[in-house]
Amino acid sequence: MPKISVTIDDKKLDVDVGKTILEVCKENGIEILTMCHLKGLTDVGACRLCLVEIEGVNKLLSACTTKIAANMIIRTKTEKIKRYQRITSELFFAERNHVCSVCVANGKCDLQKLGYKTEMNHIRYPYLFPECNVDTSHPWYVLDHNRCIMCTRCVRACGEVEGAHNWNVMNRGYQVRIISDFDTPWGESVTCTSCGKCVHACPTGAIWPKAIVQGQLEKKPEIIGELVEKRKMNL
Amino acid sequence: MNRQDLQTIIYAEKAKEQNNKYKHKLCVCCGAGCISSGSEEVLKKLQEEVVTRGLESEVEVIATGCMGPCNQGPLIKFLPEYTIYQKVDCSNIKDIIQRQLIEKKPIEDLLLFADSRPKPFIDAQEDPYYKKQMKIALKNCGHINPERIEDYLVHDGYQALDKVLFQMSPEEVIAEIKQSRMRGRGGAGYPTGLKWESVYKYVSPQKYVICNGDEGDPGAFMDRSVLEGNPHRVLEGMSIAAYAVGATKGFAYIRGEYPLAIKRFELAIKQAKKLGVLGNNILGTEFSFDVEVRIGAGAFVCGEETALIASIEGKRGTPRPRPPFPAESGLWGKPTLINNVETFAGISPIINNGGEWYSDIGTPKSAGTKVFALAGKINYSGLIEVPMGTTLREIVFDIGGGIQGGGEFKAAQTGGPSGGCIPAEHLDVKMDYESLTSLGSIMGSGGLIVMDQSSDMVDVARYFMEFCMDESCGKCVPCRVGTKMMHDLLQKICEEKGTRIDLERLEELAVYVRECSLCGLGSSAPNPLLSTLRHFRHEYENRILE
Numbered sequence: 001m002p003k004i005s006v007t008i009d010d011k012k013l014d015v016d017v018g019k020t021i022l023e024v025c026k027e028n029g030i031e032i033l034t035m036c037h038l039k040g041l042t043d044v045g046a047c048r049l050c051l052v053e054i055e056g057v058n059k060l061l062s063a064c065t066t067k068i069a070a071n072m073i074i075r076t077k078t079e080k081i082k083r084y085q086r087i088t089s090e091l092f093f094a095e096r097n098h099v100c101s102v103c104v105a106n107g108k109c110d111l112q113k114l115g116y117k118t119e120m121n122h123i124r125y126p127y128l129f130p131e132c133n134v135d136t137s138h139p140w141y142v143l144d145h146n147r148c149i150m151c152t153r154c155v156r157a158c159g160e161v162e163g164a165h166n167w168n169v170m171n172r173g174y175q176v177r178i179i180s181d182f183d184t185p186w187g188e189s190v191t192c193t194s195c196g197k198c199v200h201a202c203p204t205g206a207i208w209p210k211a212i213v214q215g216q217l218e219k220k221p222e223i224i225g226e227l228v229e230k231r232k233m234n235l
Numbered sequence: 236m237n238r239q240d241l242q243t244i245i246y247a248e249k250a251k252e253q254n255n256k257y258k259h260k261l262c263v264c265c266g267a268g269c270i271s272s273g274s275e276e277v278l279k280k281l282q283e284e285v286v287t288r289g290l291e292s293e294v295e296v297i298a299t300g301c302m303g304p305c306n307q308g309p310l311i312k313f314l315p316e317y318t319i320y321q322k323v324d325c326s327n328i329k330d331i332i333q334r335q336l337i338e339k340k341p342i343e344d345l346l347l348f349a350d351s352r353p354k355p356f357i358d359a360q361e362d363p364y365y366k367k368q369m370k371i372a373l374k375n376c377g378h379i380n381p382e383r384i385e386d387y388l389v390h391d392g393y394q395a396l397d398k399v400l401f402q403m404s405p406e407e408v409i410a411e412i413k414q415s416r417m418r419g420r421g422g423a424g425y426p427t428g429l430k431w432e433s434v435y436k437y438v439s440p441q442k443y444v445i446c447n448g449d450e451g452d453p454g455a456f457m458d459r460s461v462l463e464g465n466p467h468r469v470l471e472g473m474s475i476a477a478y479a480v481g482a483t484k485g486f487a488y489i490r491g492e493y494p495l496a497i498k499r500f501e502l503a504i505k506q507a508k509k510l511g512v513l514g515n516n517i518l519g520t521e522f523s524f525d526v527e528v529r530i531g532a533g534a535f536v537c538g539e540e541t542a543l544i545a546s547i548e549g550k551r552g553t554p555r556p557r558p559p560f561p562a563e564s565g566l567w568g569k570p571t572l573i574n575n576v577e578t579f580a581g582i583s584p585i586i587n588n589g590g591e592w593y594s595d596i597g598t599p600k601s602a603g604t605k606v607f608a609l610a611g612k613i614n615y616s617g618l619i620e621v622p623m624g625t626t627l628r629e630i631v632f633d634i635g636g637g638i639q640g641g642g643e644f645k646a647a648q649t650g651g652p653s654g655g656c657i658p659a660e661h662l663d664v665k666m667d668y669e670s671l672t673s674l675g676s677i678m679g680s681g682g683l684i685v686m687d688q689s690s691d692m693v694d695v696a697r698y699f700m701e702f703c704m705d706e707s708c709g710k711c712v713p714c715r716v717g718t719k720m721m722h723d724l725l726q727k728i729c730e731e732k733g734t735r736i737d738l739e740r741l742e743e744l745a746v747y748v749r750e751c752s753l754c755g756l757g758s759s760a761p762n763p764l765l766s767t768l769r770h771f772r773h774e775y776e777n778r779i780l781e
Contacts (some may be wrong), residue, residue, distance in 0.1 A: 048752070065555075
């Protein structure tokens with residue numbers, strides 16, 4: 001495969017063409033914060049945590065959706081980017097009702113980890129405290145909108161990998177919500193196969209299996225990517 | 236139908252026009268604005284009156300598109316005298332016909348701007364309102380019946396398409412557009428020729444042309460009036476673009492709130508197909524191009540090109556990151572050219588008159604003319620078209636007739652929720668892309684809202700932030716949560732409960748949302764806030780709790 005030269009965080013690298021900036025960074029041990037990205041799913045560039053600075057480009061681009069090109073000079077950890085990541089993290093926490101101490105994902109939550117990584121020690125914006133439902137109608141799983149960050153990983157896992165298209169998004173702006181079918185209780189879904197991919201894809205405690213208690217959640221988000229890889233090999 | 240057949244029709248129509256038995260043409264504005272003030276009733280009554288007086292062999296009464304000064308409607312215009320009557324209602328129709336056509340003494344009290352000019356003009360073209368304007372995109376609006384393709388043909392309609400098909404290669408068409416230095420009229424001002432060239436360069440058996448008519452800025456109605464007043468011009472522009480970039484299929488995405496525009500554009504497609512200027516083997520050539528209308532369902536964000544494309548594909552109308560740009564991967568992953576209504580409306584004059592002619596109009600960096608929709612506390616609100624580089628003062632005072640009730644000009648808001656406010660000290664700013672950007676506003680699609688002293692600038696910022704908050708698609712965090720937070724902070728300051736820290740947070744968030752948002756809606760949402768902070772900071776400071 002042809003190689004191209006790029007510079008990431010002052011490090012000169014020879015990398016394969018056709019990859020995204022995020023893929024290249026991961027392969028070279030350069031950490032990029034992500035939330036909506038999950039290997040195996042189409043990248044949508046929605047969480048804006050993976051924004052990087054590229055010399056000669058007048059705006060910040062999301063590493064997950066931007067293909068790397070020859071001679072790119074990329075910076076991933078400037079003061080500006082760190083500051084913006086922290087604001088994003090704060091806005092996530094202020095948007096819905098995240099109470100770690102009672103959450104099944106406590107200690108294993110990607111959002112919680114993000115808070116630590118961005119050195120967020122308090123939230124400077126007023127909490128919105130929206131009214132959110134908890135859908136417990138499914139026999140095995142729970143959807144708690146209080147903990148949802150709208151990364152849409154469940155939507156994409158269900159549509160792209162399982163092919164069931166149970167999940168979708170309704171409303172606009174800060175009122176967006178994940179819905180099952182046409183906004184009916186999950187337990188009444190005619191499309192859900194109860195495969196559990198969304199449970200593993202979810203980065204927080206928004207979708208979780210019943211009969212576990214605080215901090216007991218075990219998720220394996222990597223199975224989505226592994227499944228996709230195995231299918232490719234079978235083909 | 237081949238080329239000869241079309242020419243035959245045009246000659247026949249032109250001959251009809253020249254040997255016109257009619258001495259007068261009476262145009263009744265049937266744009267959405269005038270219709271809502273009762274022009275359809277006026278049209279009916281006028282037709283009856285003409286018949287009653289036995290003038291039907293002398294006077295032709297037609298329904299046309301927008302004439303401009305919308306708040307003076309219903310408007311009627313007598314040609315060739317170019318005498319315009321304003322606020323016509325059914326009770327004074329008899330008098331108007333009697334005085335104008337029989338006695339040849341126009342009723343001065345009912346003439347256009349009679350209530351605000353010391354002496355109104357019998358020939359309205361003499362009025363500064365029209366004198367300062369230059370109509371290219373709106374050229375035939377208000378003169379022709381938009382529901383008759385023959386009216387358009389008489390006014391050089393489809394001559395540009397004929398010219399490109401028989402005399403020009405796609406490369407030559409693109410070169411002509413590049414030479415015209417035309418920039419996209421949708422808001423961002425990207426050079427049209429370059430955009431066409433980049434779509435042309437991508438090799439693909441299937442390419443698309445999309446016309447963006449999802450005009451959503453509060454107070455803006457340029458695209459609506461063009462589509463209502465001269466739909467064939469837009470259709471011709473799309474066909475020329477399709478020929479240049481190698482597309483065979485087009486979509487016109489028009490917002491659902493514009494039923495009349497949709498109706499007239501669909502009629503135009505039907506007529507054009509019947510006449511062979513659209514569809515398979517246009518004018519007997521190898522070139523085929525078909526257009527379908529897609530109706531927007533009321534989401535502002537669907538005016539953003541990638542969201543619009545998603546909407547046409549039948550998906551949720553949310554934007555996606557660029558690159559790749561639609562020129563490379565657009566509708567169903569195919570190279571797609573997407574231009575605004577007004578851009579397409581400007582194409583055929585460039586082909587007919589040459590790129591050099593167009594590039595000589597306007598300023599060195601912004602060529603041509605721009606349509607603005609005047610609204611707010613201005614005497615003559617409505618639709619105008621001026622050369623780029625006309626000053627704001629000329630637009631507001633010479634054309635717009637100044638501030639209502641003799642008030643004082645405070646600011647003009649351009650570019651809608653993505654734009655900013657221009658204060659009185661910059662009234663002499665030239666209206667072009669660069670000058671407006673340097674003042675922290677944008678040209679945008681052409682909405683221009685004039686405000687007087689009664690407007691509270693913090694409230695203006697809050698209003699536009701509320702608009703963006705409601706219209707955010709909710710996909711990316713900065714726009715979804717950032718606009719909500721900024722709105723809440725602005726609300727707090729409006730209620731005089733905000734502190735200095737709130738103001739600092741607001742400014743920090745504004746920069747963050749501008750730089751981090753996924754699409755143009757989010758990245759421009761802080762503009763009204765930032766520009767009012769820049770020019771009217773004291774109004775914020777006065778509200779702050781110390």
